[in-house]
Amino acid sequence: MRVHAFLLPLIALSVDAVKPYCPLLGPIFPPPRSLVNSPEIAAAKRQITLVIEDAISAGNLTDSISLQIFSGSDNDSIFRYSYSAPVTSSATMGVKKVSEDTVFRIGSGSKLWTMFMFLLETDGDVFTDPITKYVPSLSTTSNATRKFTGKIDHIQWDGVTVGELASHLAGIPRDYGFGDMAVTETALQKLEKMGFPVLQGSEIPPCGRESACSGANFINGMLESHPLVTTSWTPIYSNAAYEILGYALENVTGKSYRTLLEEGLIEPLGLTRSSYSKPDDKYGVIPGTWTENYWNVTVGDETPAGGLYSSAKDMAAVGRAILNHTLLTAAETRRWMKPSSHTASLDASIGHPWEILSLSEPRVIDLYTKSGDLGWYSSMLALSPDHNAGFTILSAGETSTATVTLLSDQITDVLIPALEAAAKSQAQKRFAGTYSLGGSNITISSEEEAPGLKVSAWNLASNNMFDTIASLKSSDPSSIDIRLYPSGIEVPGQIGFQAVIQSLPATKSTGLFSGACITWETNDALVYGHVGLDSFLFNVNRDGQAVSVVPRALRLSLPRL
Template sequence: MLSFTTSFISISLALFSSASAQSPNYCPLLGPVYPPPTDLSNDPTFATAVLDITSILDQTTSNGSLSKNSISVQIFDATHAGPLLNFAYTANNINTTLGVSTVDQDTVFRVGSVSKLWTIVLFLVEEGLWPFQEPIVRFIPELHEAASKLQWDPRKRRDAIDYVHWGEVSMGELASHLAGIARDYGVLDLSGMASQMEQLGFPPLQPSEIPPCGNPNPCSREQFFNGLLQSHPIVPTSSTPVYSNAAFQILAYALEAMTDQSYEELLQRDIIAPLGLNGTYYTTPNTSLGVIPNDSGEYWWNFDLGDEGPAGGIYSSTRDMATLGQAILSSSLFPKFITRRWMKPATHTSSLDYSVGAPWEIVSFGDERPIDIYSKAGDIGTYSSIIALSPDHNVGFTVLAAGADGHAKVALASDLISALLLPALEASAKNQAAARYAGEYTATDSTNSSIAITTDDGPGLLITSWVNNRTDMIQSLMTLGHVSDPSTFGIRLYPTGLESPGQISFRALMPPSLSTAGNGPFTSSCITWVTVDGQVYGNVGIDEFVFNMDERGVVNGIIPRVLRTTLRKT
């Protein structure tokens, strides 16, 4: 069954990429090429995708690669009250005496490092984004003291291999894994299995070299900093992302110092209560609420991370995870401008389609038209999880799993879902845009002005004809752009994300075919972002368009703003 699902993913993703790979390089701007689709629960294209996703999840759980893991899946959008898809599977190898006997959307799992997302949301609710530019030593006295001592010790100050220069570390670098510090202190240190390590050729450790905490007892704040300050740096700050749980423990201490509240109090006040969550916990809930795998499930359910909880200790359900995702997509907990600034890459990785944010793991799909999925995955023992959001479509999904090799199984489920979900969302958005915006728009006076708009195999809304006062505006724009071949020129409208009551803004891109002189990044990269608003007439961009809507949201007109005229939809 694994070979079948792998082939299925490859074929689906290839079909998703091939449409753009075989088409002209339209070079749209980064972001959606149509307004996000709405009312997806009644959209026939999306309904077909839901059936297909459900079918393949049924196959892979019934007798395939996911059959040994209990799993709960939800797909959701920013506005729909209930899930767009709800799927749950209960594996045979669970302890029904301790935990649930049937997994559903309210079953509690450990979400592991997805907890980091909750931690950053708390920061944004409480403080916004300003703290991420601040040095961490401003809020953590232990690190301030360490930085001061390092500054006054010439030998240590010049030693970048053995000592972290904490005065250089910002809170934003901690949040985006760019601080270059140790992954953990104490937690699951292999000194806990010293005899096995020595048999494998490792030297005996001195008592002073063995962390006094973390395995199994969590570290106190004093123990954590005493140990962390002896840990070697990994890389310089802001050089390359290096995953760190310790970074989020430090961030939680800073948040508590800034708010004079405990992390658990903030979680309850800022997220759990406002969103009405009933299956999310910071401390260990009763096992009767969760799914407990037979193999070490009880151990990992009760494994205490102590003060590292903000990095990986939260428990939640798919219903609550989806509700959090909806809150992020709709910006219901903090303003939209904060959401936009936050949902951006902080750094690349060595994979061209994988970037890192705070704490986002950003995966890009597609070719000519990249679709960035903002995700956060997590693992703790026998529990694995992911939440993934598509801001271009206002849709996301979450997968929670319990069982062996959970990380790989959650990744596989995410691939299966994405391979079907993203093309369906693109198709639904396109179909809805065609129904809403395509058509003929004409002047109500005698100027003989009109615009015809349609959709085709390319992205965005295509202007097929444009006449102003009997002048062919497409030909005029070709003249302005020094284009002689009509087959190389097109005017496509893309949503800007700007809206006013009764109006929605689009911008036109009208690039001719790109140069074929080379195939390297300098000659083949999309530089249309440089051309936006590049030609203005009377301080109004030639590329600026606004659609008018009535009180029901029905499009009834278009304004090519440079022409200072309104055309009515016929």
């Protein structure tokens, strides 16, 4: 993550300072709440506005945009910005002025909506099933007479699972027909003159350029396709995978994708500018010409992979619904927001169909994102589960992909440090202080340059718990460090925390094995009566302020002074 000089006051953690610490993966403080009133977020909004307006003034922003930042703790977006580029204000079709309700095409952002609906209908319990159970027309058994059995020349569909398709691990082609260089006669002649071999009629896709492929043409094309790699070998992006998942969803439910979209997402979430088909032109931003912008291109059965229309306001509503578990349960959402595969980049992983980008500074923070491109349209939805917040960007114009990528970088650079600072500030007010009863006490604070809530003093009657823990770990008491991190376990009036109890080294090892964070392995190692010394519980009032702390292994509640 690039860190600009103007961000330094907002960053709560020093990179050098966090090196000896090994927090558990996940939030280091409870997600900040009521961000609309947060001074840290107010400063971030001013900075983001300045960055965009500087780009406009310099002539570097030539595409129309609509973006929103939102939080699960706020009912409405906490920041909105729309810009109408000259190509929009002078357009002969569509809106002249972009707003939060302006409709864009979201391209492959549609895959996220498809998976959302898939989970709503199946709870993800079908991910290990072969896809042929739900799309039997792909089965080699159903096509035995055609002998699609060679592992080199034909995909072994009976061995491809739903989950592999959802996470781009099926090893199948990116598309069928759409984008094929051999679709038009003119293209064929040009390529043959360049030395490409003459294709037989059966080798030329019958669809994809002039018109979308029918289900029969697409399935036949997939049966004729050879695998790119074997299943679960490496992620390779596939639009075709999500077209197949669209068929599976329809077969599982007995309903059309369009109906499922309306009943599953649009109506429950009150989305007013999202649709399967092109809306009235008066609602959309339509730059350039029809052949350039793809506004009116019908992608047919590939719509689940990349054909939906939406607005920034509706995209933010979808993001909030995911963060707030509005349609899925919290447990289902947590299972969904986990990686299924690495990529060749250490800071990028793949989910269903999340594109998970990991920041390493000031700590490991995973952003669950989904981008999309179609013609002159580009979209981004990014969620930070650690902060219960996210942002969306929609862009239309000739360089929309570059615009969304750059803005995503810039917003992340500003927003994540601000969210970290807001979470730290709120945690200090909610939990820091001294808790005492009789001769037992515990003092909790948050340090400027370290993660989590620090246990700075802890006494059980006349016994110093740091000395006790050091003797149990055979460590130097001065090296013992105890920090509390949210456990995600929360009920009205109570919030759970899990401590990381470390013997801090004088220096941080840089070796691959010796330098690895292993606190996830050592957690819950010191247990008394089946309860770990690292298990803590805060009792809180209606405002979320801690009134007492419970070191659960010690079976006592210490009131806050």
